[in-house]
Amino acid sequence: MCELMAMSANVPTDICFSFSGLMQRGGNTGPHKDGWGITFYEGKGCRSFKDPLPSAHSPIAQLVTDYPIKSETVICHIRQANSGNVSLVNTHPFIRPMWGKNWTYAHNGQLADFQSRLATKYHLPIGETDSEHAFCWILDQLLQRFDGDEPNSEDLFHYVIGLCKQINELGVFNLLLTDGDFLLVYCTNNLHWLTRRAPFGKASLIDAEMVVNFDQETTENDIVTVVATQPLTDDETWHKMQKGEGLLFCKGQLIYQSS
Amino acid sequence: MCELMAMSANVPTDICFSFSGLMQRGGNTGPHKDGWGITFYEGKGCRSFKDPLPSAHSPIAQLVTDYPIKSETVICHIRQANSGNVSLVNTHPFIRPMWGKNWTYAHNGQLADFQSRLATKYHLPIGETDSEHAFCWILDQLLQRFDGDEPNSEDLFHYVIGLCKQINELGVFNLLLTDGDFLLVYCTNNLHWLTRRAPFGKASLIDAEMVVNFDQETTENDIVTVVATQPLTDDETWHKMQKGEGLLFCKGQLIYQSS
Numbered sequence: 001m002c003e004l005m006a007m008s009a010n011v012p013t014d015i016c017f018s019f020s021g022l023m024q025r026g027g028n029t030g031p032h033k034d035g036w037g038i039t040f041y042e043g044k045g046c047r048s049f050k051d052p053l054p055s056a057h058s059p060i061a062q063l064v065t066d067y068p069i070k071s072e073t074v075i076c077h078i079r080q081a082n083s084g085n086v087s088l089v090n091t092h093p094f095i096r097p098m099w100g101k102n103w104t105y106a107h108n109g110q111l112a113d114f115q116s117r118l119a120t121k122y123h124l125p126i127g128e129t130d131s132e133h134a135f136c137w138i139l140d141q142l143l144q145r146f147d148g149d150e151p152n153s154e155d156l157f158h159y160v161i162g163l164c165k166q167i168n169e170l171g172v173f174n175l176l177l178t179d180g181d182f183l184l185v186y187c188t189n190n191l192h193w194l195t196r197r198a199p200f201g202k203a204s205l206i207d208a209e210m211v212v213n214f215d216q217e218t219t220e221n222d223i224v225t226v227v228a229t230q231p232l233t234d235d236e237t238w239h240k241m242q243k244g245e246g247l248l249f250c251k252g253q254l255i256y257q258s259s
Numbered sequence: 260m261c262e263l264m265a266m267s268a269n270v271p272t273d274i275c276f277s278f279s280g281l282m283q284r285g286g287n288t289g290p291h292k293d294g295w296g297i298t299f300y301e302g303k304g305c306r307s308f309k310d311p312l313p314s315a316h317s318p319i320a321q322l323v324t325d326y327p328i329k330s331e332t333v334i335c336h337i338r339q340a341n342s343g344n345v346s347l348v349n350t351h352p353f354i355r356p357m358w359g360k361n362w363t364y365a366h367n368g369q370l371a372d373f374q375s376r377l378a379t380k381y382h383l384p385i386g387e388t389d390s391e392h393a394f395c396w397i398l399d400q401l402l403q404r405f406d407g408d409e410p411n412s413e414d415l416f417h418y419v420i421g422l423c424k425q426i427n428e429l430g431v432f433n434l435l436l437t438d439g440d441f442l443l444v445y446c447t448n449n450l451h452w453l454t455r456r457a458p459f460g461k462a463s464l465i466d467a468e469m470v471v472n473f474d475q476e477t478t479e480n481d482i483v484t485v486v487a488t489q490p491l492t493d494d495e496t497w498h499k500m501q502k503g504e505g506l507l508f509c510k511g512q513l514i515y516q517s518s
Contacts, residue, residue, distance in 0.1 A: 042311075044385050045348030050306040063322050089304030096356060100383040124359040126303050 002092070002108040003032050003229040004191070005076040006176045008183040010223045010251035012042070012070035017205070017212045019076065020065050021232045024207040026055030026078040034081040035091040038064060039104045040071040041180040046102045050091045072251070073183055075176045077106035084129035093176075094132050096123065098139055099150040101179040105138075107131035108229060109172030109188060117170055134167050138177075153182055153248065157256045160184055161246035168244070176227065183249040185227050187241035193227040194238050195252065203233040223252035261351070261367040262291050262488040263450070264335040265435045267442040269482045269510035271301070271329035276464070276471045278335065279324050280491045283466040285314030285337040293340040294350040297323060298363045299330040300439040305361045309350045331510070332442055334435050336365035343388035352435075353391050355382065357398055358409040360438040364397075366390035367488060368431030368447060376429055393426050397436075412441055412507065416515045419443055420505035427503070435486065442508040444486050446500035452486040453497050454511065462492040482511035 005022050007015050019038065027033035036058070037050035055061040055078050077092035084090035092106040111118075111130040122143055123136035141163055142156075151159065160177065164186040167173045175186040185191060196203075198221070200214035218224075227249075231238040241247070248256040264281050266274050278297065286292035295317070296309035314320040314337050336351035343349035351365040370377075370389040381402055382395035400422055401415075410418065419436065423445040426432045434445040444450060455462075457480075459473035477483075486508075490497040500506070507515040 042347040045346055045350065047309040047347055047350075048307065052301075059322065059326050063318065067318050087304055088301040088306055091304065091306075095354075097383065097385060100385055102385060124356065126356060126359055126361060 001082070002077055002079045003030065004106055004108050004174060004176050004227070005229070005232070006178070006183055006185070006227040007071070007074040008225045008249040008252050009072050010221070010253070012072055013222070013224050014068035014070055015074050016065055016068050017210065018226055018228070018232050020210055021205040021207040022076060022078060022228070023055040023061045023065060026061070028056035029207040032078040032080040034079040034086045036061065036076070036078040037091050037093050038074065038076040039093045039095065040069050041073040041178070042071060044101060044180055046095065046104060046180060048093065048095065050088060052086055052088050052091055073178050073180050075104050075106050075178055082110050083131070084127055087127070089127035090129045090132070092131060094135050096135070096139055098142065098179070103139070103177070103179050105135040106176045107134060108174040108190070111167065111170040111173065114170060118167070134173070138163050153250065154256060157184060157246070157248040158258065161186060161258050164246065165244065174229070181250060183227070185241070185247045185249070187245050188243060190229050191227060191241040192229070192231050192238040193225060193241065193247070194236055195223065195225045195254070197223045202235065204235050205232060206234050207232070225249050225252045225254070260341070261336055261338045262289065263365055263367050263433060263435050263486070264488070264491070265437070265442055265444070265486040266330070266333040267484045267508040267511050268331050269480070269512070271331055272481070272483050273327035273329050274333050274335070275324055275327050276469065277485055277487070277491050279469055280464040280466040281335060281337060281487070282314040282320045282324060285320070287315035288466040291337040291339040293338040293345045295320065295335070295337040296350050296352050297333065297335040298352045298354065299328050300332040300437070301330060303360060303439055305354065305363060305439060307352065307354065309347060311345055311347050311350055332437050332439050334363050334365050334437055341369050342390070343386055346386070348386035349388045351390060353394050355394070355398055357401065357438070362398070362436070362438050364394040365435045366393060367433040367449070370426065370429040370432065373429055377426070393432070397422050412509065413515060416443060416505070416507040417517065420445060420517050423505065424503065433488070440509060442486070444500070444506045444508070446504050447502060449488050450486060450500040451488070451490050451497040452484060452500065452506070453495055454482065454484045454513070456482045461494065463494050464491060465493050466491070484508050484511045484513070
C-alpha cells in the first residue's frame with residue numbers, strides 16, 4: 001500500500017509541516033520506501049518533485065521540507081510498490097492535460113484485472129501500474145461523456161464518484177484528484193481529513209518532534225484542509241472517511257459530499 | 260529570448276557540470292531571470308524541476324547543481340519572458356503524453372500571429388505562451404497525420420522538421436523536443452552542439468570557474484552530446500547550427516540531419 005496526502009487552501013499556503021511528518025513514513029516511521037512525489041499548484045501551473053528513492057533519505061524530500069512553496073492545492077504520495085516495479089515512470093502523482101488544465105492524480109490501493117476491465121483508447125498509460133491505468137480510464141470516460149465541454153464542478157464530482165465506485169469493484173481505490181481548483185477525494189478504506197480555520201491552535205506531528213502554532217502562521221481568513229491516509233497530528237480531530245464516500249473541496253472548503 | 264540546453268547520452272550521465280554554467284546565465288552572467296526548468300528522463304519516466312525564480316538564485320537550481328541525477332536525455336530552459344507573464348504555468352519545459360510516452364519540449368524565440376496561424380483542436384494550451392501553443396500545434400499535427408500509429412524515427416524526424424519550417428515563418432523558432440529516446444533539435448538562429456567521446460579531455464566552463472576532466476568521469480564507451488544556445492565551454496569545439504537545420508540524436512549519436 002501507499003500513503004496519500006493532499007491540501008486545499010483559500011490562500012497560497014506551504015505544506016512543510018505536514019510533509020515533514022509524512023516523509024518520515026517513507027522508510028523511517030513507515031514502510032513506504034519505494035519512491036515518493038508531490039505536486040504543487042500555483043494558479044493553472046504546477047510543478048512536481050519526484051524521486052524513486054525513499055523520502056526519509058531523499059535530498060529532494062529534504063529540499064521540499066525546508067523550502068516553503070506556497071500553493072493552493074497540493075497532492076503527495078509515498079509509495080510501497082505492489083503493481084509495477086520501483087522506477088520513476090511508476091512514481092505518483094501522475095499529471096495529464098484535460099480541458100486546458102493540468103489534472104493530477106494519486107492512488108492508494110491495488111486493482112485486479114485492471115487491464116481488461118479498464119480498457120483505454122485515448123489516454124495510454126506510460127508505466128505499468130494499476131494506478132496510472134485507472135487514471136487514464138477515468139480521463140477516457142470523461143472525454144467520452146463530456147467531450148470538449150467541461151462540466152460544472154457538481155456534475156463532474158458526481159460523475160467521477162460514479163467511476164470510482166466502478167473501479168472500487170476491482171479492489172482498494174483511495175483516490176486524490178485535482179485540476180488545481182477542486183480537490184476530489186474518494187475513499188475505500190483509509191483516508192482522514194481536517195479543516196483548519198480561525199481560531200487556530202497548536203498541532204503536534206505524530207512522526208517527528210515538531211509542533212506548530214498555526215495562530216502565528218496564518219490570518220483569520222485562512223481556510224486550509226489537509227487529507228491524509230492516516231492522521232498526521234495527534235492533538236487535532238481528524239474525520240475518518242467512510243467506505244464509498246466521496247468529497248469535493250475547493251479553496252479549503254468542503255463543497256460536495258456523497259456516501 | 261531564452262537559453263536552451265539538452266543532453267543525449269548512451270549511458271545514464273549527470274548534467275551537473277553543464278548546468279552549473281547555464282544556471283549562472285539566469286540572472287548572473289546572463290539576463291534570463293524569468294524562471295527556468297529542467298527535465299530528466301530515466302527510461303520512459305521523467306521528472307522536472309521548475310522555478311519561476313531566477314536560476315542563479317534558486318534553491319532548487321542549487322539542488323540540481325549538487326545532486327547528480329543520471330539520465331540519458333535531458334532538456335533544460337532558462338527564460339527571458341516575451342510572450343506570457345512570469346509564472347509557473349509559462350515555465351518550460353512543457354510535457355505532454357503521446358503514443359504512450361512523455362514528450363518534452365522547450366523553445367527559444369518569438370512567434371507572431373500564433374493563435375490564428377497555429378490553431379489547435381485536440382491539444383489545448385494551459386498557459387499563455389507562443390511556445391506552449393506551438394507545442395500543442397505540433398502534437399495536433401502528429402495526431403492528425405499518424406493517429407495511433409507511431410512512425411519510425413526517420414519519418415517522425417522529417418515530418419517534424421517540416422512543421423518547424425512552417426512555424427519558423429512566424430518568427431524565431433529554436434526547438435528542443437524529446438520522447439526520452441530521441442532528441443530532436445531545430446535551429447532558426449542560435450544553437451550549438453558537441454559530442455564528447457573517447458579519448459576524453461578537460462573542459463572549462465565559460466560562466467563559472469569550473470574545470471572537469473571527463474577522462475576521470477567516463478568509460479571509453481560513453482558517448483554524450485550536449486546542445487546549447489551558446490557554447491558552455493571555451494576549450495572545446497562546438498558546432499554552430501545553420502538556419503533551418505534539423506538534427507536528430509539518439510543515445511548521444513547524430514542519426515539524421517536536414518538542412
